[in-house]
Amino acid sequence: MADPIVIWGAGAIGGTLGAYWARAGHDVLLVDTVKEHVEACRTKGLTIFGPIEEFTVVIPAVTPEELTGTYSRIVLAVKAQATKVALPMLAPHLKPDGFVFSAQNGLNEIEIAEAVGAERTMGCFVNFSADWHEPGRILFGGRSAVVVGEIDGSIRDRTRAMHELCRIFEPDAILTEDIWGYLWGKMSYGAMLFATALNHDSMTANFADPARFPAWLALGREVVAVALARGVTPRGFGQYDPMAFAPGRDVAEAHRAVDWLRDFNAPNAKTHSGIWRDLAVRKRKTEAGAQLNVVPKLAAELGIPTPALNAVGRLIADIEEGRREQSAETFGELMKAIS
Ligand SMILES: NC(=O)C1=CN([C@@H]2O[C@H](COP(=O)(O)OP(=O)(O)OC[C@H]3O[C@@H](n4cnc5c(N)ncnc54)[C@H](OP(=O)(O)O)[C@@H]3O)[C@@H](O)[C@H]2O)C=CC1
């Protein structure tokens, strides 16, 4: 494939992937709505910094309005709530036999497939940690799993090619026939991450508090119940096995999963989730509407109650709308809702 890899949304995740691919000699084109970031990337360069490594690479970059031409590979790395807006913008730039590769949290692949066709949609589970700090500067806070897979479970030449590209960035990247399993597995962890954003404690401090364990247990159980009812067996990463939250499993297994999340996040230079950062630092809406709240809707269709997910969704909305603060008290409201 001769045309550049287009990264649509060159923030924390898209920018990090793009920087690694560009440094490895691949032709990359960043597309982002933040003009100052686009300008920085294409002039002084995009700097990746943090505990993993530091480097700067100048990468061609444009705003969506400046983009011309059609491309075979478009890596979509906008927040889930921006997917709906980004899809009609990128669709005219996708070649008829090209594909959109979702490097996002949530089940964006459903929406992407509806917009550009299932044949032109590829999934990816991303769990590494990154934060956009300022134009041209992204913190790469910690390594974690990257998994590549087609939404129909097939493995094709293009799937292998994307997997190889991801291995440049993450040598342990996995090629899977079960991307939905990984996406639902991340959803179970993601629901807990939303809850960690109800207060100002780090992810590790949240997972370390035994008093908060009932919240992780309830959230994990609800997400996993919905996934299983939809015929998906959620898959994890590292030693986090979402099936620890499956019906009939001993609660000790869930304790082990949460303890592992505590330890996994401890050395991370990104101490808080992207959701916390949206609320506390970027002062903007989170992905709750487009990511977390999808699960209770699917659960309702299946007759599965989701009191913990409902409470987290409601409390995050309260913070977004200025009705509540991120605080111990707000987390306490979640605890009340599940007691
Ligand atoms: N950051 C992380 O550590 C992780 C993130 N993820 C997931 O990866 C996805 C991307 O997150 P992240 O990289 O953190 O997000 P960022 O906000 O850092 O990056 C997204 C970039 O896309 C821009 N953008 C928004 N709308 C459009 C559009 N229509 N066209 C082009 N660019 C646009 C954003 O601008 P603006 O800021 O103005 O909106 C921003 O610069 C999310 O689903 C997230 O949950 C998954 C694992 C870890």
Ligand SMILES: CC(C)(CO)C(=O)C(=O)O
């Ligand atoms: C915490 C992290 C990086 C996953 O480890 C994440 O997915 C997020 O910030 O939303």
